Amino acid sequence: MPAVIQVTPNPTVRKAPPKVVGPTNANPIRPTKKLPQYMINEGLARQPIQFDATKHLNFEKPSKLYTMEEIGLAGEGISNTAASEPFSLFTPEAIKQMRAEIFSPGVLENNQFASAFASNMIRGYGPKLAPFIFDAYNSPEFLRVISDLAGLDLVPASDWETGHTNVWFEDGQVDVNRTEKSAFSWHRDSFPFVCVTMLSDCTGMTGGETAMRMGTGGIMKVRGPSMGTSCIMQGRYIEHAALTAEGIPERIAIVTAFRPKDPLVTDELILTGSRPISHKEDLYYQYSKYRLDVIEARSRHQFKKILEHKRYGRDFDANEMKQWLAQQRDFIDAWIEELI
Numbered sequence: 001m002p003a004v005i006q007v008t009p010n011p012t013v014r015k016a017p018p019k020v021v022g023p024t025n026a027n028p029i030r031p032t033k034k035l036p037q038y039m040i041n042e043g044l045a046r047q048p049i050q051f052d053a054t055k056h057l058n059f060e061k062p063s064k065l066y067t068m069e070e071i072g073l074a075g076e077g078i079s080n081t082a083a084s085e086p087f088s089l090f091t092p093e094a095i096k097q098m099r100a101e102i103f104s105p106g107v108l109e110n111n112q113f114a115s116a117f118a119s120n121m122i123r124g125y126g127p128k129l130a131p132f133i134f135d136a137y138n139s140p141e142f143l144r145v146i147s148d149l150a151g152l153d154l155v156p157a158s159d160w161e162t163g164h165t166n167v168w169f170e171d172g173q174v175d176v177n178r179t180e181k182s183a184f185s186w187h188r189d190s191f192p193f194v195c196v197t198m199l200s201d202c203t204g205m206t207g208g209e210t211a212m213r214m215g216t217g218g219i220m221k222v223r224g225p226s227m228g229t230s231c232i233m234q235g236r237y238i239e240h241a242a243l244t245a246e247g248i249p250e251r252i253a254i255v256t257a258f259r260p261k262d263p264l265v266t267d268e269l270i271l272t273g274s275r276p277i278s279h280k281e282d283l284y285y286q287y288s289k290y291r292l293d294v295i296e297a298r299s300r301h302q303f304k305k306i307l308e309h310k311r312y313g314r315d316f317d318a319n320e321m322k323q324w325l326a327q328q329r330d331f332i333d334a335w336i337e338e339l340i
Contacts, residue, residue: 017236029114029115029277030114035108035167036171039167039169042100043101046097047100048131049093049132050132051094051139055091055093056091057089058088058089058090058091058228059087059089059145062231065083065084066084067080068080070082071083071214071215071238072214072215072216073214074215076237077236077238078152078237082234082238083232083234083238084222084232085231086224086225086229086230087231088228088230089228089229090136090197092227094132095227095228097132098132098133098197099252101129101132102122102125102165102199106129107125107129111124111125111129113278115276121165121277122165123161123163123277124164124278124282125163126159127159137162137163138156143155146195152260152261152262153260153262154193155261157258157259157269158286158287158290160278160282160286161191161256162257164257165199165254166251166252166255169250170250187239188236188237188239188240189273190271191257192237192269193259194232194255194256194258195231195232196230196231196233197228197254198225198253199227199252202224202226202227204248205248206245207243207246208224208244209221210224210242211241212233212238213240236268268334284339287338295332298328306321
């Protein structure tokens with residue numbers, strides 16, 4: 001496994017990310033651009049394959065891990081890992097099966113969305129419709145790789161954010177969501193970490209880099225991934241944009257969001273980016289379930305802590321308890337704000 005810089009999150013010194021502003025409409029937008037027939041045919045030809053890490057993972061250490069210090073954002077985020085150069089992660093067989101599940105009839109029927117960022121997204125299909133994808137992103141082997149790179153233990157943020165897929169294809173028309181410089185506008189993610197995997201053949205591609213805005217105001221570009229390669233980014237805390245790629249007929253990228261596994265780690269996950277491209281009832285259920293899990297785990301931890309102090313004859317520290325309660329109040333207040 002690659003060597004990574006491990007840091008202990010410290011809420012007293014780190015900076016909170018700027019508030020992400022986005023649409024709050026209740027009705028998701030369906031895409032108006034019909035997928036090419038060859039993509040639909042991939043889904044129709046799908047054959048069930050069970051994920052096997054020994055066959056479908058092909059991890060190679062990235063050539064470079066960028067730290068938050070290197071991009072001028074020291075003290076921000078929940079880890080010192082900012083982003084990675086593209087690295088090998090999945091085998092060609094795995095990529096083929098992922099595409100087949102994404103374009104399968106059951107997924108396409110109800111899980112295509114559009115937004116100001118992208119004209120066609122496929123997301124929220126769940127483990128029943130795409131078992132291979134969900135088994136891959138929840139496998140211990142995959143999570144070990146991603147956690148080592150990130151510098152802390154991560155788990156998928158939710159089912160809605162597992163296997164989110166951005167689909168762009170050349171159709172001879174001008175895409176109003178693309179500009180000369182940027183395929184996706186400058187933004188911050190709603191989640192601490194994302195892993196982006198390219199599902200398209202990028203032979204002949206020019207451009208396609210990920211641009212990151214540094215703390216100094218400058219721009220750093222990270223090489224775009226090729227088919228089967230992935231990259232990670234602490235996108236909640238880094239303003240970034242995907243630059244336009246030229247010379248390829250399609251660009252399909254699967255993006256899975258992650259949050260800290262440890263409930264005691266600072267958690268600033270929000271729903272701003274997800275709300276307009278999700279069915280809110282399911283999204284709010286998954287979000288509230290995980291937040292309740294966090295509150296429960298934190299409460300158990302605090303309960304054991306005061307019991308231990310009592311056992312060893314220590315005085316009850318009211319100020320410490322008030323500080324803990326204030327932190328949970330902030331956590332719950334943020335939760336309330338997301339349930340629009």
